Amino acid sequence: MSSEPTELTDLLETTLTDTLTPAPDAYVVVAEVIHGSPVAPRLGDHLYCSAECAEHGVRELVSDLSREEGGSGFVLPHEGRAIGCVVTRGRMWSVQILARSELPSV
Numbered sequence: 463m464s465s466e467p468t469e470l471t472d473l474l475e476t477t478l479t480d481t482l483t484p485a486p487d488a489y490v491v492v493a494e495v496i497h498g499s500p501v502a503p504r505l506g507d508h509l510y511c512s513a514e515c516a517e518h519g520v521r522e523l524v525s526d527l528s529r530e531e532g533g534s535g536f537v538l539p540h541e542g543r544a545i546g547c548v549v550t551r552g553r554m555w556s557v558q559i560l561a562r563s564e565l566p567s568v
Contacts (some may be wrong), residue, residue, distance in 0.1 A: 469502050470494065487494075488509045488561070489512065489514070490557060490560055490561070491506030491558070492557070492560055493518035493527060493555050493558075497553065497554040498550075498552045498554060499552055500537070504510055504523065506519040515541045516559040517559070519559070520537055522544035523546065524537055528553055531552075531555075533553075534550075544559065545559075546558070565567075
């Protein structure tokens with residue numbers, strides 16, 4: 463996870479609070495740099511009703527990051543949820559599904 467959780471909190475606050483109010487069981491997809499030069503976390507484009515539905519968002523964000531950063535990515539199951547990893551020359555990204563209750567408080 464990012465060494466600066468305030469970046470993720472700010473991103474989520476801006477996106478979730480200003481544009482919509484997710485249901486208690488909403489899921490989001492978040493990508494964070496876990497190695498290399500830091501950049502702001504990336505939030506997927508959609509809210510999902512379940513972790514299973516959010517797997518599509520993980521694959522989509524892994525694909526987008528791989529293409530944009532010129533790297534390779536993969537998605538694997540982990541503890542009942544899909545997780546993604548994107549590796550480029552300068553960074554390694556973790557892409558994961560988070561329930562609204564797992565997000566930093568905003």
